[in-house]
Amino acid sequence: MPRAPRHTPTPREGSVTLQDIAAHAGVSRSTVSLVLRESPLVAERTRESVRASIKALGYVYNRGAAALRSSRTHTLGVVVYDIANPFFGAMVAGIDAALHRENYVSFLANSEDSPQRQLRFLERMREHRVDGILLCPAEGTDPALIETLGGWNMPCVQVLRHIGEPPFDYAGTDFEQGVRLAVDHLVAQGHRQIAFIGGEAEHSATLARWRGYFAAIAGHGLAPRHLRTALTRRAGFEAIQSLMREPTPPTAVICHNDLMAFGAMLGLKRLGLTPGIDCAVVGTDDVEEAALSDPPLTSVATHPYAIGEEAARLALRRIADPDGAREQVILSPRLQVRDSSNAADRSQDPATPPQPDARHARPLTNP
Amino acid sequence: MPRAPRHTPTPREGSVTLQDIAAHAGVSRSTVSLVLRESPLVAERTRESVRASIKALGYVYNRGAAALRSSRTHTLGVVVYDIANPFFGAMVAGIDAALHRENYVSFLANSEDSPQRQLRFLERMREHRVDGILLCPAEGTDPALIETLGGWNMPCVQVLRHIGEPPFDYAGTDFEQGVRLAVDHLVAQGHRQIAFIGGEAEHSATLARWRGYFAAIAGHGLAPRHLRTALTRRAGFEAIQSLMREPTPPTAVICHNDLMAFGAMLGLKRLGLTPGIDCAVVGTDDVEEAALSDPPLTSVATHPYAIGEEAARLALRRIADPDGAREQVILSPRLQVRDSSNAADRSQDPATPPQPDARHARPLTNP
DNA sequence: CCTACGATTTGGATCAATCCAAAAATCAAT
DNA sequence: ATTGATTTTTGGATTGATCCAAATCGTAGG
Numbered sequence: 001m002p003r004a005p006r007h008t009p010t011p012r013e014g015s016v017t018l019q020d021i022a023a024h025a026g027v028s029r030s031t032v033s034l035v036l037r038e039s040p041l042v043a044e045r046t047r048e049s050v051r052a053s054i055k056a057l058g059y060v061y062n063r064g065a066a067a068l069r070s071s072r073t074h075t076l077g078v079v080v081y082d083i084a085n086p087f088f089g090a091m092v093a094g095i096d097a098a099l100h101r102e103n104y105v106s107f108l109a110n111s112e113d114s115p116q117r118q119l120r121f122l123e124r125m126r127e128h129r130v131d132g133i134l135l136c137p138a139e140g141t142d143p144a145l146i147e148t149l150g151g152w153n154m155p156c157v158q159v160l161r162h163i164g165e166p167p168f169d170y171a172g173t174d175f176e177q178g179v180r181l182a183v184d185h186l187v188a189q190g191h192r193q194i195a196f197i198g199g200e201a202e203h204s205a206t207l208a209r210w211r212g213y214f215a216a217i218a219g220h221g222l223a224p225r226h227l228r229t230a231l232t233r234r235a236g237f238e239a240i241q242s243l244m245r246e247p248t249p250p251t252a253v254i255c256h257n258d259l260m261a262f263g264a265m266l267g268l269k270r271l272g273l274t275p276g277i278d279c280a281v282v283g284t285d286d287v288e289e290a291a292l293s294d295p296p297l298t299s300v301a302t303h304p305y306a307i308g309e310e311a312a313r314l315a316l317r318r319i320a321d322p323d324g325a326r327e328q329v330i331l332s333p334r335l336q337v338r339d340s341s342n343a344a345d346r347s348q349d350p351a352t353p354p355q356p357d358a359r360h361a362r363p364l365t366n367p
Numbered sequence: 368m369p370r371a372p373r374h375t376p377t378p379r380e381g382s383v384t385l386q387d388i389a390a391h392a393g394v395s396r397s398t399v400s401l402v403l404r405e406s407p408l409v410a411e412r413t414r415e416s417v418r419a420s421i422k423a424l425g426y427v428y429n430r431g432a433a434a435l436r437s438s439r440t441h442t443l444g445v446v447v448y449d450i451a452n453p454f455f456g457a458m459v460a461g462i463d464a465a466l467h468r469e470n471y472v473s474f475l476a477n478s479e480d481s482p483q484r485q486l487r488f489l490e491r492m493r494e495h496r497v498d499g500i501l502l503c504p505a506e507g508t509d510p511a512l513i514e515t516l517g518g519w520n521m522p523c524v525q526v527l528r529h530i531g532e533p534p535f536d537y538a539g540t541d542f543e544q545g546v547r548l549a550v551d552h553l554v555a556q557g558h559r560q561i562a563f564i565g566g567e568a569e570h571s572a573t574l575a576r577w578r579g580y581f582a583a584i585a586g587h588g589l590a591p592r593h594l595r596t597a598l599t600r601r602a603g604f605e606a607i608q609s610l611m612r613e614p615t616p617p618t619a620v621i622c623h624n625d626l627m628a629f630g631a632m633l634g635l636k637r638l639g640l641t642p643g644i645d646c647a648v649v650g651t652d653d654v655e656e657a658a659l660s661d662p663p664l665t666s667v668a669t670h671p672y673a674i675g676e677e678a679a680r681l682a683l684r685r686i687a688d689p690d691g692a693r694e695q696v697i698l699s700p701r702l703q704v705r706d707s708s709n710a711a712d713r714s715q716d717p718a719t720p721p722q723p724d725a726r727h728a729r730p731l732t733n734p
Numbered sequence: 735c736c737t738a739c740g741a742t743t744t745g746g747a748t749c750a751a752t753c754c755a756a757a758a759a760t761c762a763a764t
Numbered sequence: 765a766t767t768g769a770t771t772t773t774t775g776g777a778t779t780g781a782t783c784c785a786a787a788t789c790g791t792a793g794g
Contacts, residue, residue, distance in 0.1 A: 017780055028744045033782060043742060063494045064434050065780035068749050073431065075495075078475075084460045084672075089451040096450070096477040100484070105491055108445075108475040110463045117467070124472055127430045128442075233659060262659055269661070292600060292629055294636070294661045305451075384750055395774045400752065410772060432750035435779050 016059045025053035036061060067129060076106045076315060077125035078134045081113040086287050087257075087304050088136070091159070094308025095134060102316055104131075111138040119145075126152055132315045137163050139201055155318040159311045161205050169318055170328045171311035175205055175284070178300035178333035179212030182254045182282045185298075185335055187220050189342070191252040191280060195225040197239040197264070198256025209256060209284070231256055236263025237270075244271055244279065252280035252341065258287045261297055265340065280341040296338035303331055383426045392420035403428060434496060443473045443682060444492035445501045448480040453654050454624075454671050455503070458526070461675025462501060469683055471498075478505040486512075493519055499682045504530050506568055522685040526678045529571045536685055537695045538678035542572055542651070545667035545700035546579030549621045549649045552665075552702055554587050556709070558619040558647060562592040564606040564631070565623025576623060576651070598623055603630025604637075611638055611646065619647035619708065625654045628664055632707065647708040663705035670698055 018036075022029045027046060034042050035050040042050075053059075067073040078095060080088045092108065099106055107125060111118035118138045122145075125133060132155035137145070146164035149156045157169040179196070186194050196213045199206035210226070217224045227243065229235040236255055240263075243250055255261040261283030265275040275281050276295045283290060286301035310329045318324065385403075389396045394413060401409050402417040409417075420426075434440040445462060447455045459475065466473055474492060478485035485505045489512075492500060499522035504512070513531035516523045524536040546563070553561050563580045566573035577593070584591045594610065596602040603622055607630075610617055622628040628650030632642040642648050643662045650657060653668035677696045685691065 015780090019780080029781080030744055030783090031742085034743090037782090041742065046742080061494045062435075062496065062780055064431050064440065064496050065749090066782070067431050068429075068435055068751085068780080069782040071749080082460075083450075083463070084453060084456040086451060086453045086456065089453065089456045092475070093449075093451045093477050093479075096475070100476075100488075103491075105474050105476070105488075105495065107472050108459070108463070109467075109472070110460050112460075121467075121472075124470075127428045128472065129429065129431050266659065266661075289629075289656055292633065294633075382750090386750080396750095397752085397754095397774055398772085401773090404752090408772065413772080429750055432779090433752070435750080435781085436752035438779085 015062070016057045017062075020057055021050065021053045021059055024057055025050045071129065073129050073131055074104050075128065075130045076104055076132050076134060076312075077122070077128075077130045078106045078108050079111055079118055079121060079138075080108075080136045081111045081118075081138045083108070083110045086289075087285055087302075090304040091308035091311075094305035095312045096308075097305075098309040098312035099316075104312075104316070106134075113138045113140075115139075115141050115145075122149070126154065130154075131319045132156065134159055134311050134315055136160050137203075139203065153322075155315060155322060157311050157315045157318065159307065161203050163204070167326045168328075169314050169326050170330075171307050171314055172205070172330060173302040173307060173333050174330045175208040175302075175333070176212035176215075178284060178302065178335075179209050179254060180216040181333065181335040182284075182298075182300055183213065183216035183220070185337065186252045186254070186280060186282065186341060187222075189252075189280065192222055193225070193248060193250040193252070194222065195227065195243055195250035195253045196255075197227040197236065197243070197253055198229055198231055198260050200228045200230060206256070213254065225250055229260075231260060233259045233263035233266075236260030237267040238263075240264040240267035240279075241271060244268070244273070250279065252282070254282045254284075256284060258283035258285045258290050258297060258299055261299070261340075262289070262293055265293065265295075265297070276340040276342065282341050286336050290336070291338070293340075295340050298338045298341035299336050301334045301336045303333070306331055382429070383424045384429075387424055388417065388420045388426055391424055392417045438496065440496050440498055441471050442495065442497045443471055443499050443501060443679075444489070444495075444497045445473045445475050446478055446485055446488060446505075447475075447503045448478045448485075448505045450475070450477045453656075454652055454669075457671040458675040458678075461672035462679045463675075464672075465676040465679035466683075471679075471683070473501075480505045480507075482506075482508050489516070493521065497521075498686045499523065501526055501678050501682055503527050504570075506570065520689075522682060522689060524678050524682045524685065526674065527572060534693045535695075536681050536693050537697075538674050538681055539572070539697060540669040540674060540700050541697045542575040542669075542700070543579035543582075545651060545669065545702075546576050546621060547583040548700065548702040549651075549665075549667055550580065550583035550587070552704065553619045553621070553647060553649065553708060554589075556619075556647065559589055560592070560615060560617040560619070561589065562594065562610055562617035562620045563622075564594040564603065564610070564620055565596055565598055565627050567595045567597060573623070580621065592617055596627075598627060600626045600630035600633075603627030604634040605630075607631040607634035607646075608638060611635070611640070617646065619649070621649045621651075623651060625650035625652045625657050625664060625666055628666070628707075629656070629660055632660065632662075632664070643707040643709065649708050653703045657703070658705070660707075662707050665705045665708035666703050668701045668703045670700070673698055 018029045018032045021032045027050060031042060031046060032050055035047050063074060076099060082088055095106065107130065109121040115138050133149065134157050136159045141163055143164045146168060157171060160172045162168060162170050183194060199209060214224055227239050229239050240253060253264055255264055261281050264281050268275045268279055273279060283297050283299040284302065286299040290297040290299045314327055314329060385396045385399045388399045394417060398409060398413060399417055402414050430441060443466060449455055462473065474497065476488040482505050501524050503526045508530055510530045513535060524538060527539045529535060529537050550561060566576060581591055594606050596606050607620060620631055622631055628648050631648050635642045635646055640646060650664050650666040653666040657664040657666045681694055681696060
């Protein structure tokens with residue numbers, strides 16, 4: 001189907017181009033382009049007449065074409081390893097919000113914790129000429145990946161976990177401090193036997209938690225009790241049971257994440273014990289379900305939404321200034337105390353179901 | 368910084384183009400292009416020599432440039448309204464997996480249930496010339512939106528909810544049948560007072576549930592008891608309490624989604640009642656947490672991962688054949704019976720925490 | 735009236751691929 | 765060896781924007 005000749009704008013079929021608008025407004029292609037990019041060079045009268053033509057012809061900007069010449073796609077690649085995890089969901093929501101404000105749009109990929117899948121996606125992102133990458137590295141990612149990306153000249157901000165050597169961009173939480181807060185809180189409640197469960201893989205986020213745990217325990221002159229396990233609900237369920245059968249069972253446990261804490265609470269019930277009374281339980285993440293469990297779970301809030309926003313901000317900064325100093329944004333966690341570690345105040349009355357704080361709350365509605 | 372002349376390939380700086388490879392392999396640009404697109408036209412020997420040059424020069428395909436000429440971006444836009452909801456997380460994971468297999472990549476946006484935000488994103492997607500859209504329409508979306516997209520010549524598959532008039536592409540679950548399954552199950556358990564709570568907005572997914580409820584209840588010769596509420600946990604918490612205070616309280620409730628069901632169970636406990644014994648509770652979605660609640664929640668499983676895969680498949684089909692007949696894929700829900708509706712079998716022993724079926728299971732690990 | 739000078743505007747080249755009609759190379763049959 | 769039919773390869777045009785150096789406009793100053 002032959003396109004109509006250029007000088008006759010064809011509003012219905014085919015796409016309207018800069019050329020068409022230029023003809024309609026009686027100016028040149030270049031001028032229209034300047035108007036589109038809000039350049040101050042264009043005279044006010046011209047600007048308005050061009051705008052009118054744009055509206056009249058129903059023009060649609062072609063970012064692909066623009067990107068070809070300007071080598072800026074206004075596009076970012078985001079890689080997470082488990083988008084079904086609400087924690088990442090919230091983080092992605094934060095990223096999305098921050099990018100939206102800057103007229104950026106993001107590709108999302110779910111690596112399923114497979115370095116191969118992750119690499120394939122990154123290569124595809126390169127082919128699409130994204131301006132940068134937000135990477136939450138899959139378990140077992142080769143540390144050289146960051147240099148590879150550097151070699152590609154691809155700005156990359158790591159999120160939550162990090163690999164490779166220190167001068168990199170990174171946004172995450174201070175897990176070390178988070179665990180310390182938990183320990184301090186439990187000690188203040190009178191606990192002396194405080195165990196930590198979770199984490200066998202040694203990525204940055206796991207190591208930080210261990211550091212925090214051992215340091216805080218030592219600081220209080222207590223003996224550490226640490227169990228390496230997988231990071232699943234079931235692992236929590238099993239770990240707590242084996243701990244409680246030991247000669248001197250712990251009176252409190254801190255879990256690598258909330259899921260494990262849920263499992264641990266279920267494990268306690270299985271033994272006929274009551275979480276929060278017979279053994280305190282503290283989780284990490286403060287997912288929305290933490291407020292809803294029975295009993296409500298004390299948890300180290302790690303603010304995924306805010307981390308997502310920060311990471312996006314960092315990425316945009318790096319894109320604007322590729323050679324600026326690398327930056328690390330480490331948010332401070334906050335301890336959200338609830339009944340699972342608060343025997344004293346434990347009331348049989350779950351008054352109203354506690355709501356997470358407004359900033360990160362999103363109504364969990366379903367279709 | 369001036370580019371080196373074309374005939375001297377510059378592997379290090381700047382990007383290698385088709386031209387460079389052509390020169391290196393001693394063929395023309397066109398031939399290289401054909402090799403890249405796996406065209407059968409090229410002779411085997413030529414193909415190999417070109418492949419060698421591609422490898423040698425470290426060429427990176429420029430999809431943007433390709434898209435400009437071929438008007439196919441290998442790109443899709445995905446709009447959901449709450450990515451922090453694990454239900455959508457799982458759905459997006461399904462979409463991602465299906466697209467990955469076909470070498471497609473997707474933009475993701477979170478509309479936050481705002482039609483304005485949604486529209487802005489769709490416009491941006493049009494500027495990026497995505498090949499198609501997967502849309503889970505925000506609450507209150509103008510039904511004309513679908514025609515608008517049609518006018519844009521933009522293939523669009525609706526997911527989970529739908530708006531506009533019937534000849535459209537759609538992937539979702541048969542909520543009507545799901546609720547019917549729940550009613551039948553409860554009746555089989557001897558219940559005669561079965562209430563339904565949830566849903567004040569009248570989008571397709573809500574209406575379908577109502578239809579299923581009223582039809583099934585009438586089919587059993589029972590009296591309906593239906594409460595319109597918001598779709599939050601708190602709404603479930605409050606609704607159940609007001610229901611239980613009525614002269615003839617229900618012996619079972621079906622909830623619009625699992626979150627509300629969790630709220631309802633908490634509400635029952637608040638009244639000193641035991642969910643599953645004093646009143647059966649059934650949810651919808653079968654999110655992973657359903658297996659973990661106390662008691663474990665009976666729920667209508669709606670398979671978000673599979674829906675995502677189907678939706679992606681539909682979109683790719685529509686892109687390949689824009690004028691083919693519109694298609695609706697409606698998956699059948701399955702009732703996942705657990706203790707919250709199974710008083711007879713209720714054991715005090717939560718044996719091992721039940722795991723969701725392998726197909727849709729993803730370890731909920733955290734960094 | 736002419737010249738500067740700043741403010742606007744412009745045309746041609748360019749970005750990196752694909753499309754397509756036509757040319758060149760290869761092979762088979764006469 | 766020539767013709768005809770295939771099989772491969774190719775150059776030039778095209779896609780829709782941006783870049784940039786140069787052209788044009790407007791007007792204030794001499």
